[in-house]
Amino acid sequence: MSDGKERKKSRVRKFKPGSEDPFQISRSRVQLFLDCKRCFYIQNRLGVKMPKMLPFKLNSLVDTKVKQSFDFAREKQIPHKYFKDNDYNLVPLKHEKIPIWRENFQGLKYHHKKSNLILQGAIDDCVQDLKTKECSAIDYKATQTEDGEKVKYLGAPWHKSWKNQLSIYQYLLEKNELKISKDAYIVFCNAQLDEKEWDNKLSFDVQVIPYEVDLDWIDSTLEEIKALLEAKHIPAYSEDDVCDNCRNLKENNNLINSLLEKSLKYLKSGEAE
C-alpha cells in the first residue's frame, strides 16, 4: 500500500566482473563472506540488499559516551581509566586522521593491489604505547549478559567475528603506516541487572579484553573474495544452522515450488488435493 511518499529504490554497490576499478569491501562484508558465501555473492555481485537489522540505538549511545570519555584522555595523553584500572599503560592515539578513521563509511582504508579490493573498517578508537609507539585498535561492545565473566576468554563461536574484526583493524592500522602491537582490545561494557528500583540509570561492568591478533588469513581471504566476485555461479545455500537468510529463502522457495506444483496439477486435472 502506498503511503503517499515516493520510496527511494534500495541500491547496493555491486561488483562488476572484469572492471579495473577497485571495489571497496568493508570489514563486515569480509565477515559476511566468511559466514555465508551465497549471501555475500547475492549482496556484492548481484546487488540485492540483505534484510536490515534493527538499529541498536542504546548500544550506539553507550559507544558514543565511551568515545567521548576516551577523547578526554586523548587530550591529556593519559591512559583512560578503563586501561589504567587494568594496568595497561596505553593512551588514546593522537593523530590527525583519528576522526576519519572512527567515522562509519569512511574509516581506515587500504588498497589491496593483488585482489584490487579496497578494505575498509571504522575503528572505535586506537591506543598507543608511548614508549614503543605501538598502536592497538579498540572496539567497544555494549550489551547485557549474565556470562560477563566468561567473555574475557573470547571462546564462544560468535566471538570469532570479534576476533576477525580486531585483526582487520590492526591490519588496516599497519597498512596505514602505524607501528602495531600484537594485541588489540575490546572494551566490554556489560549492563548490570540489580534488584534495586529503577532510577533511570544503567550501570556497567567494564572489562578491557586483550586479543592477540591474527593477520595471516587476511591477504588470502581477500584473494578468495575476489575469486568469488569474479565467479559466474551463485554458491549453494549454506547449512541451516550457519545462515538464517539461506534457511529462510530455502524454506520459502520449497514452499512456493510445492504450491506451484499443486496449482499446475489442479489446472491439469481439475482435482484439488
Next chain:
Amino acid sequence: MNFVWFDYESSDSRVNHGQVCEASFILTDDRFKILEKKELKCRLKPNVVPSIGAMLVNNIPPETLKNAPLSHYQLVLENYKWFEKFRPAYFTGFNVTSFDIEFYRRMLFKTLIPDVYQTNTRGNKIHDVLPQVRAAKFINRNCIATKLNAKGNDSFKLQDLAEVGNFNHGTSHSSMVDCLNTIEVAQKVKQGAPEIWEASLNSAHRTDSEKIINSQKIFTAFEFFYGRLRPYLQKHLFYHNLYRWSICWDLKHHPKDYLNLDRGSLSKALQNAPKVIRTFKQNKNNVIMNKELGLKYEPYDKIGINEIMERSKILDQNPNFVNSISSILEDLAREKQESNQTELLFEETIYTGGFVSPKDKDNMTKFHDVDLKGKLSLIEKFTQERYSYFAKCLLYEEYSKEQLPESLYNEMHRHFAKRLTSTDNEKWETFASFYKECDDHREKYKDDESKLKILEGYNNYVEKMEKKFENA
C-alpha cells in the same frame, strides 16, 4: 571456540569402579595460547582399593591419597564447575573418547550430577588428539617424530611422543604434564597436517559428523588396529538401527559379488574377513576426509575413481540389498544383546538406564544444596533405585560413621565389605587382587629400591583399609 584440555590420573583403568585421584585442566584459545590452568587432587574414597598397576604408572604417592585437600565428591563438583565456566568449548585431550570422557561421565553419574553429557551438549564438543596424530602421521610422516615399538610400528603413546619430541614439560603421567604434552602434539598436527586438524574439528560432534557423511556419502576414514592405521574409502549405506553407527561399504569390494547371495550366505559373507562392511562411529571424533585422499592409497588407487563411482552407483540402485544388510546387522546385534543377559550393577547402567527424569533431576540438584539431614530425607525420593544407591554411597564416602544413621552406615559398610573382601575375579580391585598384583610387582621390581618402597607404602595403606572391613 576455545579448547579445554583435560587429563585424569585414576586409581584403576576400569571406568565403572575406579576413581580419579588427580585432574588437570588447561583452557587455551584456538591458537593454543594458555588462558587458564587448574589442578585438582583428591583423597581415595574409603571404599576403593587402588590398582597398584595404575598407581605405579601415575606415581601418586600413598600420602597424597590419604592427605589430598579435596574429597572425591569435592573434586567432582569443582571439575563440573570449571567445565561449566568455559562452555562452549572443545573438550579435548589424549585418548579422551575412550577413557577420560567415559570416566568423567561416570563421575557425574555416580555423584548425582544430572548433566552427564555436559561435554557434548549446549555447544560443547568432544575432540581427541590421539586419532588425529595417527592420521596426521599417516599422511605426513614428517609431521611428528615417533618411536618405533618392538613390532616396528610407530608408537603413539603420549609418553613416547613427548620423549622423542623433547617436550620438556616434566615426567609423563602427571595429569598437568600430560595436558601440556597433548597441546604440543596438537600443535604439531595442526602445523604438519592442517587438513587433518581442520577435519578433526569438523567431526567433534555426532551431528557434525553426520552432516558430512550425509552430504559426501563416499568418504575416507581411518581405522587403527594391529598397531597400524589403515585408510578406507567407503560409502555410507545407512545408520545402524540399534547403535546409530554409520554403516559403510568398503569400496575395495565389488558389490556385484554379493548382490545375488541369499540371506544366509550374505550374513556369513558380512562376517568374514576382510570385512566388506566398515562401521564408522560418529561420536568418537574420527576424521572424515574426502574420497580423493583415499584414492591415493592402495588398493583404491589401482581401482580408480570411475570404478569406485560405478560400485557406489550399484549400491544406490539396489536398495533391497542395502535393506538386507541393515536387517542382518540388526539381527546380529539383537542376538548379541540377548546372549549377554548378565545383570548390570548400578555403576554399569550409565547408558542402559535411560535419561534422568525431571523429578530425579530436581532431587539431584537439591541433594547438593542441603545439609546431611536434607540429603538423608532425599534418599527415598528418587524414582530410580540406582540414584538412591548412589546417594547412599556418597553419604558413606563423605561422612563419618558417627555422623550417619547406624543403619545406613552398616548397610553400606557391609555392602562394600562384601565387594572388597571377595576372592572371585571381580570388576573392581579387591584386597585379594591387590595383594596378588602387589606380589607380582615386588618380584618384577626386586632390584628397584624406589619402586619397592612405593609398593610397601601402598601395601600398608591397603592393609589398614582391610582392617576396617574385617568383621563388617
